[in-house]
Amino acid sequence: MPVDMAIIDIIITQLRKITPPGTAITPQSSIMGDLGLDSLTVMNFVMWLEDEFDVSVPMDRMVGIQTVTDLAETLQSLGVKVPE
Numbered sequence: 001m002p003v004d005m006a007i008i009d010i011i012i013t014q015l016r017k018i019t020p021p022g023t024a025i026t027p028q029s030s031i032m033g034d035l036g037l038d039s040l041t042v043m044n045f046v047m048w049l050e051d052e053f054d055v056s057v058p059m060d061r062m063v064g065i066q067t068v069t070d071l072a073e074t075l076q077s078l079g080v081k082v083p084e
Contacts, residue, residue, distance in 0.1 A: 003027075006082035007072040011049070015068070018045060027069045046071075053080045 012025050019025065019035050029035055031042060049071075050056055055078045065071050 003069055003072045004076055004082060006084075007075055007080060008068060010052075010082065011068050011071055014045065014048065025068065027067070027072070029068050030066055031068065031071065033066075049075065055080055 008027050012027075015025050015031075015035065016023070018037070018041060023035060025035065031037055032039070037045070046057055046062065053075060055075065057074060057078065061074050061078075065074055
């Protein structure tokens with residue numbers, strides 16, 4: 001199933017708030033590598049997403065999340081839908 005671009009857009013919009021101004025963020029961006037976020041910041045960001053989408057991301061699923069798209073796919077697989 002293709003990833004919902006609306007989920008990616010929300011993730012990117014929120015990442016822009018916690019990365020330095022001018023940081024290029026794409027669906028392929030590595031959250032910790034390209035964006036330079038540390039693990040604590042990433043965990044806080046994921047907790048925000050969990051609250052926003054009323055979902056819980058299991059820790060074993062967190063290990064496989066490297067990129068913005070990976071995160072969006074994980075959220076989508078947990079049933080997250082963005083109202084149109």
